[in-house]
Amino acid sequence: MVNNFSIVVASTNGSGSLTANLILLRSLFLMGIPVSSKNIFPSNIQGLPTWYYIRLSSRGFEAHRKNAEVLVAFNRLTFGDDLANLPSGGICLRPDSWSDAPEREDVITYTVPVDAFLRDAGIRGKNRDYLSNMVYVGAIAQLLGIEFAAVEQSLGHHFEGKESLYKLNASMVSIAYHWVGDNTQKQDPFLVAPMDSNKDKLLITGNEAAALGAIFGGVSLASWYPITPATGLIDALSILLPKLRIDEESGKPTYAVIQAEDELSAIGMVIGAGWAGARAMTATSGPGISLMTEFASLGYFAEVPAVIWDVQRIGPSTGLPTRTAQGDVMSTYFLGHGDSQSILLFPATVAECFEFGYGAFDLAEELQTPVFVMSDLDLGMNTWMSDPFEYPKQPMKRGKVLSEEEVSEVGFSRFADLEGDGIPYRTLPGNRHPLSAYLGRGTGHNRDGKYSEKPADWEQNMERLTRKFETARELVPKPIVDEPDQARLGFLAYGSTLPAVEEARALLSDRSVPSGFMRIRALPFMKQVRDYLEHYDRVFVVELNRDGQMHMLLSMEYPDLAGKLISISRNDGLPFTAEQILEQVQINEPQI
């Protein structure tokens, strides 16, 4: 059982265990082992149970697994259930001081004298929580054979610049590590061994990657309202912008981050800034998108660039604020009253969070419309391995903006469709040409942008918006397709279900069942989608929501192909596992 098992750390939130867990994760990562993690935390500040899963996979699988073989049990309240969930043959590490702790004969239990360590080291108060977590770091490192040097390096990374904290934490790790080495007989097969898989890779959350991408994309305004799980994206911006975006000459920042009074205000500021030519963005989650609806409609109709990140969490309503989902697809695609559709991007990896971080601005400005980047809690808040990000190679695309000179050459009619692609030209406040000023509006208008109630004007304008949407089909990120020979069934998915789908495909392939895979990266659908769907007998549409929203959209768009689409959708707040996908496939294809 080397490098192929999962660890689950059961602890209490607000106790500092996330730090300990990230140190464990990083230690394994530094040993070159492919790792992934899931932080299952409660909607609370302190005192409720939290579980952190770390998966090791020599094949590089990153999907969630239902049961972890290695249990680090540091929450007495949940220990009964935690122990019951441990698969037979698994191992359990816990403090030695728990009286009447349940036991199982078919698992191996190791105990550590946490209280004694803390007492001997004179640890008091809040530090007791923090440092008891370091006990399990040291203990599990010894038990699994994690290189101590890797743990030290991770501690160094985490406590960089905080020498005394480093010493305090490292010391406790070391005490536990050596005590377990001296006092414990390993009786289980779970071990780690160094690999070479992580060369040049980095560890990062989707939210941080998105923030970096936005900075590369020239973001100048981020207006926002706090909401889990989007807050981290803005926090990352707040940390990185002061370092990266101070004008060398003037010493002034070239950005602003404004905490608004609510989401309506946040998107209002984005649209105001975007109209004036800034690259403006906001980040929110489902409830915030709902609040932003009316403004999104204005953005669509008045044709103003805006970038909105929806780091999705489970809904409807307040839902489970700390659990993941892909439940905002349908509502965001059709956001707003009247006839309208939005541009949606679906990043599936942290690298794509970076790529769409800057790419969304290009699209928004080219198309003069709001662009929604549909991330989710799993991608945004968990720590993922990634190859280094590819920096943008092209200059920023600012879209059709007329300068003073251009207006004097060609004149200006705000909504004239000069190139037939539905995208008109705009001007920006500050343009001194007398013809350039115009009144942006959400009310009906003619080609010149003047108020009009004429039926023909309305219809032409709406037809042009449809044309613009068709142009968007050519510009949005293409789907990624893998079509092995002889595959009769295909998968279609988007976003963070990627690891589970890839693992399910690999397991099917192990059983000699090849399968195709199309990963959608944007709405509207591009023509490649039809080609893909036509190719297969069955297409399994995998998504993390109750109603199979993408499945519904595909059925609407390709009614003649709807019969071959099978929805694999579920949502209980946890990410998909490969087994769950396989189970559904087998129900439909019993021969597999």
Add this chain to the structure above:
Amino acid sequence: METIAIEKPALSRNDFKSNQDVRWCPGCGDYAILSQMQKVMPELGIPKENFVFISGIGCSSRFPYYMDTFGIHSIHGRAPTLASGLAIANPELSVWVITGDGDGLSIGGNHLIHACRRNMDINIILFNNRIYGLTKGQYSPTSRRGTLTKSSPMGSLEQPINPLSLALSAEATFVARTMDSDVKHLASILEAAAKHKGTSFVEVYQNCIIFNPQEWTEFSDKSKRKQNILYLEHGKPLTFGENDEFGVVLKRGSMHDIVRLGNGVKEEDLVIHNAQSDSSHLAYSLSRMEHPVPVGIFYDVQRPTYSDGLMGQVREAQSKKGLGDLDHLYQNADLWDVTVDTE
């Protein structure tokens, strides 16, 4: 048949404790507010089933979980709207809005303003910890200028809003302030709010031990309290200090000044607190004071509640136009007899 009147036993504190484990952080000021609310509720003479606690989103908004009453944990900032609908639909209910400085004054600011001026019989309790707790430490509309937080790493740039000044400007008919660290005072204010008919607005200085633990130390520290707090009592002069040696006088131009008693300054020179004057000038002026901080009932007047007004209008319409006759309404238009030709 003899009927037996069943006397319900008097309510106690335990009747109001729900079976949910309280999950606020240890040391959170919310525990004190919960405790005092559970102490005051049984004494109000209101049947338990008539209490409704409505909250929005935030740590404060978890409050209804821990009250064993009807309640709604609704959406961010919107509790006052639900409360208004509830209060009009069933005027027998004792309706409580539990909100915080973020929920109530940021996203919910608009609703709070209108809930105040509508003067429905609801009680709005705003837990002010000057921070966003549940989303982990952003500054709030009441954070002092320059507050350092994750979302204001170089200090907040905004002038904080004063909840009591806002409530008074929005025409609330009962406006008071209390603290989580003086539980007797807290209980008395909750009781007074409950007894007031109309919108009662109470700001509670509440301590967030995790994200803003230093905010209220001037008031929670018992050794400093008397110098920093001006306890308002209707009809009594405004004095404070270890031995009530300081007082408040009205200078020319209706600005307040702090004076030390003695040396020619007598109690008669001091402002007498009047919470019941229809004009809210004094209350507003007191709401602007920061040193010392006034606590207690600032303003407490009677105005017809929205429900009273509404019912009054119905009665007036009825007295002018009569009670109305539905049958008459149906029968009073053109009528045709429809017959079937049986040929």
